[in-house]
Every structure is written in structure tokens, then in C-alpha cells.
Amino acid sequence: MKLVSKMICSAVLFVGAASAASAKTCDLSIEGSDAMQFNKKELDGTGCTEVKLTLKHSGKLPKAAMGHNWILSATADKAKIVDAGTKAGPANGYTPTAPAIIARTKLLGGGESETITFKTDKMKKGGDYVFFCTFPGHVSMMSGKFKF
């Protein structure tokens, strides 16, 4: 009897520890430059239940000439989101609101930065995810893998 209650007690402790460990906010950051490039080709969100992502435009050019945003989606949705970005036009910072987008920043110009926070509960572990910029013409240079 004594042993059983001891076992129940440690089982409760274990469950408590597991749920505390499963919530994890990760700080990730990336920069976009005047050379139309991100400074990272890959970001790792493995095990993160929430991501705090900072995009910084490290250059000096205005956003009308060299704007950068950061958009996260499944790789399969990338092409249609890039299309939607072009159609969104300069008034919307070439940043679409397509439902397939998992997370996005606004369009930034030189010297600007933005931090966004998003939950990863709809993402699949080991899934194929990509981040990219939807300013017209940038996607071929500004694209990277988001590990999850």
C-alpha cells in the first residue's frame, strides 16, 4: 500500500514536469541586407511551442527600393504566397494575408526592425517549412529552411 501511493505520487510529479517542459518560447533573429540577402539560410524552431522572431533590415535603402519581410509557410504553399505578395502591391508592402501563411512580419526598410511572436501548434514535427521575402523579385535570393 505504501509503495502504491509512492508510485502514484511520482507519476503526478512526472506529468507536471513534462507539461512544464513542453511549453517553450524560442528567440530567433534574422537580418535582411541591401544586397538582397538574409544573413541566415536556415532557422531552427525544433521543439518550440512559440517563436519570438526578430527581423532586422541591416541596410540603408528605403523599403520602396529594397524592402524585406519575413514570411513562414509550408514549402508547398510558397509559390502561391509569393504571387499573392506581388498582387498585394506597394500599398500593402507586398505582404499578403493568405491563410496559408503561418507567420509574417510587415515590410521593412533600411534600419527598421520588427519582432513577432507566433504559436507553432498547427505545425507538424519534421514538416517541410520555408521562410522568404515577398518583395517582388526577392524570393530567389531571400529564402531559407525553417526546421521544425
Ligand code: CO
Ligand atoms: Co526582400
